[in-house]
Amino acid sequence: MSDIIIIVFGSTEDRSAQGLAGAAKGLAESVRVLVVDDYQPEGTLTALADASRGAKVILLANDTYSQEVAPRLAHRLGGTAVGDGTDVQWVDGKIRVTRQVYGGKAQAVIELRRNPAVVWLRARSFAPAAIGDVERIAPATNTRTRIVERTNVAQTEARLEDARVIVSGGRGIGGPEGFRDELEPLANLLGAQMAASRAACDAGWVPPTWQVGQTGKKVAPDLYLAIAITGASQHMAGISEAKTIAAINIDPDAPIFKHSRFGIVEDYRKVVPLLRRKLEELAK
Amino acid sequence: MNILVCMKQILDPEVPARDFRIDPVRKEAERGSANLVANIFCENALETALQFRDRSGGGRITVLSYGPAGAEDLLRKALAMKADAAALVVEENAGNPDPLHVARVLAAAVRKLGAFDLILTGREAGDWGAGQTGGLLAEELGLPCISFADSFEAAGATLRVRRQTEAGWEIVEAETPVVVTITNDEHNVPRIPKVRDVMMAHRQPLTQWSVAELEVASQDYYEVVELRIPQKESRCELVSGDTLEQKVDALARKLVEVTAAI
Numbered sequence: 001m002s003d004i005i006i007i008v009f010g011s012t013e014d015r016s017a018q019g020l021a022g023a024a025k026g027l028a029e030s031v032r033v034l035v036v037d038d039y040q041p042e043g044t045l046t047a048l049a050d051a052s053r054g055a056k057v058i059l060l061a062n063d064t065y066s067q068e069v070a071p072r073l074a075h076r077l078g079g080t081a082v083g084d085g086t087d088v089q090w091v092d093g094k095i096r097v098t099r100q101v102y103g104g105k106a107q108a109v110i111e112l113r114r115n116p117a118v119v120w121l122r123a124r125s126f127a128p129a130a131i132g133d134v135e136r137i138a139p140a141t142n143t144r145t146r147i148v149e150r151t152n153v154a155q156t157e158a159r160l161e162d163a164r165v166i167v168s169g170g171r172g173i174g175g176p177e178g179f180r181d182e183l184e185p186l187a188n189l190l191g192a193q194m195a196a197s198r199a200a201c202d203a204g205w206v207p208p209t210w211q212v213g214q215t216g217k218k219v220a221p222d223l224y225l226a227i228a229i230t231g232a233s234q235h236m237a238g239i240s241e242a243k244t245i246a247a248i249n250i251d252p253d254a255p256i257f258k259h260s261r262f263g264i265v266e267d268y269r270k271v272v273p274l275l276r277r278k279l280e281e282l283a284k
Numbered sequence: 285m286n287i288l289v290c291m292k293q294i295l296d297p298e299v300p301a302r303d304f305r306i307d308p309v310r311k312e313a314e315r316g317s318a319n320l321v322a323n324i325f326c327e328n329a330l331e332t333a334l335q336f337r338d339r340s341g342g343g344r345i346t347v348l349s350y351g352p353a354g355a356e357d358l359l360r361k362a363l364a365m366k367a368d369a370a371a372l373v374v375e376e377n378a379g380n381p382d383p384l385h386v387a388r389v390l391a392a393a394v395r396k397l398g399a400f401d402l403i404l405t406g407r408e409a410g411d412w413g414a415g416q417t418g419g420l421l422a423e424e425l426g427l428p429c430i431s432f433a434d435s436f437e438a439a440g441a442t443l444r445v446r447r448q449t450e451a452g453w454e455i456v457e458a459e460t461p462v463v464v465t466i467t468n469d470e471h472n473v474p475r476i477p478k479v480r481d482v483m484m485a486h487r488q489p490l491t492q493w494s495v496a497e498l499e500v501a502s503q504d505y506y507e508v509v510e511l512r513i514p515q516k517e518s519r520c521e522l523v524s525g526d527t528l529e530q531k532v533d534a535l536a537r538k539l540v541e542v543t544a545a546i
Binding site for chain 1: 297451542
């Protein structure tokens, strides 16, 4: 019996599930893997609490269900929860988690004082490890809440969190047309997925599922091309694990350039059509 | 429907990074010249409740906060937005209390205020962003909880909640009473109160308790052992060229170089 549990919502083949396995491997030799079937807020929580009694550490990813379950699971088991961790380790017999705070302007190290330590992680930031045997968790009967409808509006099969290349637009795009006519063809050329800043999502130009940032998705692509995105710390908090950030922005003082490896100071409306042509030429 | 909205006052998250300082001893942000504002998700929660009351033509909305006496400002604004009643649990210099303590204080205040059909919180706060208050409050009160909602409607004693997921959205049905955490979408942008309502809100009664009155036992949950501002070096290479064409050509080559290595 292992002291460490990882909880997976979805497939164990997902990069985030394997990142969880990688994070767990850094903490213990053997790990129990619980895979949740038919998630229901109350019923799954009850079943997970029963299945994970006695655990010292419980790791989850940072998807909707994980974030919903984690604090309540910690409470049921008399433990402590901490979320959105980018690092987790043992220090003197206690779990310490590193996470961003104040919209990414600062970083905190938090020591969890009670067992189990229930931690949800930016799972993609961790080196992946293979997942072996799993236990399947079905929800306990509970009629107090029930998911009656699930609507999937995601743009493609792949999750934004798992994208290798992301083309992202901000307030400066100016409307849905810019996303559709300029950014989308560019994304297709680069084999990229599309994303957006909160301002663009709040304006209704693109679906809220595209939102990257402190309150949106936390992504970790190899290339993040930020177009007409100022780079407020709240946005940067969602892309701090990106390997390379590149920027197209009309404002030379935009904070995005402080975080970018390369970029161009120009109106995206002038740059993007030309850039598409150049990329097509280079592809030949 | 009797609705409670829990709200938090925070340091203005729009403070630019260059003006942001931390107090390494207290392990908190320094106030500096920054404003204190309502956490946006708490205002989204209030707006969602107000729209629900407007639509259903009835119901009562109470707002509750835990913080320093100055957090009264946030509740007065909520009253100006047309919440019906407000209550504040006062604690000066509470610093950054852990989420379990916050949930216990709020739960104690809820018990004093009476029964609610629906308790709303923001999905997380724009300062520490722990994202735990709603879930822990539900546990403290023995209620179910639905997270990341952007709207809800009632059908008898059943609440139909629409919530956002990474793939799209879900409809979750819940028996009341229930705790729901609210996220933003284009429909719950907080309204701007009328000047007249702002003035009237200053004369409305506001219930206040000191945290000591609520007799909440403190518990060891977690401790912030370090708070630091990450140092980032600025090394952005702006593409060069005499013409736009040359610059974009250089940009295209760099993008191809990076994507080819993937």
